[in-house]
Amino acid sequence: MAIETSALTKCYEKNDILAVDRLELSVEAGTIYALLGPNGAGKTTTLSMLTTLVPPTSGSARVAGADIVREPHVVRSRIGVTFQEIVLDKDLKGREVLDYHGQLYGMPRRKRHDRIDTLLDLVELNDAADRLVKTYSGGMKRRLELARGLMTDPQVLFLDEPTQGLDPQNRASVWSYLRQLQADRGMTIMLTTHYMEEAEALADRVGIIDQGRLVVEGAPTELTAALGADVIHITGQGDAEKLAGSLRALPFVQSVETVSGMIQVGVEAGSRSLPQVVEAAAGQNFAIEDISVAQPSLGDVFLKHTGYALRDV
Numbered sequence: 593m594a595i596e597t598s599a600l601t602k603c604y605e606k607n608d609i610l611a612v613d614r615l616e617l618s619v620e621a622g623t624i625y626a627l628l629g630p631n632g633a634g635k636t637t638t639l640s641m642l643t644t645l646v647p648p649t650s651g652s653a654r655v656a657g658a659d660i661v662r663e664p665h666v667v668r669s670r671i672g673v674t675f676q677e678i679v680l681d682k683d684l685k686g687r688e689v690l691d692y693h694g695q696l697y698g699m700p701r702r703k704r705h706d707r708i709d710t711l712l713d714l715v716e717l718n719d720a721a722d723r724l725v726k727t728y729s730g731g732m733k734r735r736l737e738l739a740r741g742l743m744t745d746p747q748v749l750f751l752d753e754p755t756q757g758l759d760p761q762n763r764a765s766v767w768s769y770l771r772q773l774q775a776d777r778g779m780t781i782m783l784t785t786h787y788m789e790e791a792e793a794l795a796d797r798v799g800i801i802d803q804g805r806l807v808v809e810g811a812p813t814e815l816t817a818a819l820g821a822d823v824i825h826i827t828g829q830g831d832a833e834k835l836a837g838s839l840r841a842l843p844f845v846q847s848v849e850t851v852s853g854m855i856q857v858g859v860e861a862g863s864r865s866l867p868q869v870v871e872a873a874a875g876q877n878f879a880i881e882d883i884s885v886a887q888p889s890l891g892d893v894f895l896k897h898t899g900y901a902l903r904d905v
């Protein structure tokens with residue numbers, strides 16, 4: 593296992609917040625793992641502990657073969673990190689940012705320069721490498737951060753919200769670099785995100801985290817398949833709980849959740865089930881305002897396990 597945690601816990605003493613609560617997870621080498629959760633779920637705190645920046649209150653973890661508390665410098669020498677907040681020195685040129693980082697890790701000049709050339713190619717910043725970082729766009733800064741995280745050729749790469757604030761095009765290109773790193777170098781990547789599409793598109797396994805707890809974990813397709821082949825969403829006027837109850841009794845219905853008046857129904861075959869669902873609503877005097885059929889997403893999985901929508905928070 594490239595990452596393994598055991599009851600990993602962080603309580604911030606000054607405000608008595610239990611940010612991460614007895615986290616148990618393992619990440620196999622060469623895989624991409626996404627921690628998906630809303631604001632304040634404990635994603636950054638988890639990453640901060642795994643990257644040895646914040647000490648755990650209790651529990652333990654091993655990263656790239658070393659213990660985060662007893663051997664923090666070994667862990668640091670084997671990992672790369674990019675942070676949620678962009679922390680680049682804007683008065684440096686892109687190339688200098690990478691070079692200083694390599695120097696900090698004691699990389700010899702020749703090796704640094706080779707590595708910088710390779711990485712600038714990878715993140716497509718060749719043309720901008722000799723410009724000041726303060727002239728970069730948001731997407732360029734993110735790509736430079738990614739290149740910096742890769743400078744020391746880490747075994748495990750940690751990325752905190754790697755595409756936050758990026759437009760869809762830049763987001764897609766970050767995803768493709770990450771897939772390339774996994775395919776070409778067998779790198780283990782742990783990223784945090786609150787975009788379910790990101791977890792769906794990239795991750796071999798997803799851990800859904802909410803209020804410091806890992807609520808469910810698995811391959812994205814496995815998690816969504818557990819809801820049923822399709823999901824019907826219904827909103828309208830009437831007693832949603834009562835309608836949910838009668839829907840649960842239908843043989844083709846696999847799961848029913850309600851949240852702030854919206855009903856989510858997991859079914860075997862969406863379009864074929866629709867008439868019966870509409871009929872059930874009529875039978876309960878529930879006036880449907882909107883009804884749709886879709887394949888289940890990780891957002892639906894989140895709703896099922898937490899009782900609220902990932903989008904709402």
Ligand SMILES: Nc1ncnc2c1ncn2[C@@H]1O[C@H](COP(=O)(O)OP(=O)(O)OP(=O)(O)O)[C@@H](O)[C@H]1O
Nearest residue numbers: 604607609611630631632633634635636637638786
């Ligand atoms: N340094 C700190 N001191 C005290 N409390 C903190 C500190 N850092 C985070 N917290 C609290 O711990 C909880 C988890 O925060 P964390 O930053 O890990 O969440 P997150 O999942 O990364 O959220 P986001 O999606 O907003 O980045 C929150 O309640 C937060 O207010």
Ligand SMILES: [Mg+2]
Nearest residue numbers: 635636637676
């Ligand atoms: Mg965070």
